[in-house]
Amino acid sequence: MLNALSKAFFLGLASSRPLKRLASRYGLRKPTSFARRFIAGETTADAIAAARVVQAAGMGISLDLLGESVLTLDEADAATRGCLALVREVVDAGIERNVSLKLTQLGLDVDHATAVDNLRKILALADAHEFFIRIDMEGSAYTDETLSIWQTLWGLGHRRLGVVLQSALKRSEDDARRVIEQGGRVRLVKGAYKEPKTIAWQAKADVDAAFVRMMQILLKDGTYPAIATHDPAMIAATKEYARTIGLGHDRFEFQMLYGVRRDLQASLVADGYRVRVYIPFGREWFPYFMRRLGERPANALFVLKSIVRER
């Protein structure tokens, strides 16, 4: 109950323009500023520097040039050019070639065909350099469209393109089976959006139970699934199930967010598991940041403390 309230509260604040303006001015201003804990910085150079640190600690990375819900074709075009520039800079930097992006960042709310075209432009360059591109999953209004775009591009031969499924949605187990049938790669998450009870589990226990069921389906029949969670219970269940079916540590990976449970990331690496860290960066960090606060109200306290310290 508290969980749902906190999620709704912070997701509500995420659409406040004055708050966004204020936060954007101060959030990343100094190395100690409050948003630095979860956002690598505003520039690609900041993200690449963070990626080098993560890779040096024995983990993989996925870079996310933050942005979502753009309202004009110009913004979608700018985001596409940003992703293309990111691909080139990652190649030049020689770090791991793995990027996550969102379809509403590429214009899905403005024009479906343009968003697909934009993604195809990115894939043309990314495929040439053997990148893996993960399409993040947004709110349930986009689930069908996102999966159908993935399906179309997969059918066109883009085999380094993965999707995300959310255990909070009741439909996701069926979606997992459909993606598995095609041989696609899934990142399993609980889901960061507030969804109606007609289509989504509301209680944490139900979301967790669905997560475990989906994890088992993906580990047993999927292609190199990513189990993306900071929840020790989900991680323990995954390790246990992999052991039971004799699945090697190289057949799946754990994924976590930059700045979240770094202790757990390190201990999984020490135990020989693969871990990938999702590294968000860029100027459009506010909605992402608010989702992180909604997941864990203690983070809001942490942010308040850093603001007070800085003044």
Ligand SMILES: Cc1cc2nc3c(=O)[nH]c(=O)nc-3n(C[C@H](O)[C@H](O)[C@H](O)COP(=O)(O)OP(=O)(O)OC[C@H]3O[C@@H](n4cnc5c(N)ncnc54)[C@H](O)[C@@H]3O)c2cc1C
């Ligand atoms: C790599 C990655 C990619 C993701 N991509 C997507 C996506 O495409 N679409 C989508 O809807 N969601 C995505 N998410 C977010 C996901 O849906 C959850 O909202 C988020 O991971 C929190 O759920 P949890 O599994 O960690 O478990 P929870 O039950 O929320 O948390 C379990 C424990 O983890 C720790 N924890 C969780 N979140 C935080 C936090 N923000 N700060 C500090 N500690 C925390 C706490 O100790 C908490 O008690 C992604 C998550 C990861 C790790």
